[in-house]
Amino acid sequence: MLSGKKIAVLMGGPGSERAVSLASGNAVLKALLELGLDAVPVDVTTTEIQLPEGIDLAFNVIHGTFGEDGQLQDAMEKLGVPYTGAGSASSKLAINKTLAKEKFLAAGVPTARSETVSLSPGVVPALTLKAPLVIKPPLEGSSVGIRIVKSQDEVAAALLEAAEKYSEVLIEEFIQGKELTVGILDGKALPVVQITPPDGVYDMASKYPWLSGAKGSEYQCPADLDLETTMAVQAAATAAHHSLGVEIYSRVDVLLDSNNRPFVLEANTIPGMTETSLLPKAAAAIGISFPELCKTIAELSLKLRS
DSSP states (O other): OOTTOEEEEEEEOSSTTHHHHHHHHHHHHHHHHHTTOEEEEEEEOSSOOOOOTTOOEEEEOOOSTTTSSSHHHHHHHHHTOOBSSSOHHHHHHHHOHHHHHHHHHHTTOOBOOEEEEEOBTTBOOOOSSOSSEEEEOTTOOTTTTOEEEOSGGGHHHHHHHHHTTOSEEEEEEOOOEEEEEEEEETTEEEEEEEEEOTTSOOOHHHHOHHHHOOOOOEEESSOSOOHHHHHHHHHHHHHHHHHTTOOSEEEEEEEEETTSOEEEEEEESSOOOSTTSHHHHHHHTTTOOHHHHHHHHHHHHHHHHO
């Protein structure tokens, strides 16, 4: 299906995850070229995209702002160029943690209790939930802006700090447990990946140690879970993916508490795509090589949008 097609690998982007996206994009480009496909890099630096002539498919590897929030998808649809991954509507839904949470609850997806609060500089809003809490900006990815507040005494200061950057935050109860993630490909769950951060917090530094020199997290795939728990985690992740209407693929982050109950955090519609990223790790565990994964995503996307 991809023979004779010209593929533009869109990478970079204007957001906070630009460096990670460039790594993902170059890995995808290398994989497509290894397959003998006609692929070219496009470094996106603004919200204006200039595509080379004759592009048949845009392979979107722009994480977060612009690439994962529906803007790029809208632009491709206006240009009439097929693109990979989630569509504009599902992208806008999945990137917004507040709206996604509403969909999870409506579909019966297990997820932590939460509330959304508006912020104003210098004002501490009243909360229903008590510490320990997690404060999340609704529209950031890769753990950007997330803060764990362990005691009630720290809540006011954390909210005032958040108000300096954000007008709204999602407040979630803190779930102590195993960090897991589940890749979804063509509607089906891949093996579960277990994440062990060096200091117990899976943040930007432990996700991408090559950006900061920090110590990276450890990963195990398949995760060290019994069959029943594995199936429960995969079922929760798959339900989350479908509740948002996400097309082609995603990676769903899940916390597993001490009672082996899964709690879905979010669905990432443009997950990391280097050969050592978590979705490729899960695919490799069932014999899907990185180039084959990239090819599958491209073929499924082209079939959906041609």
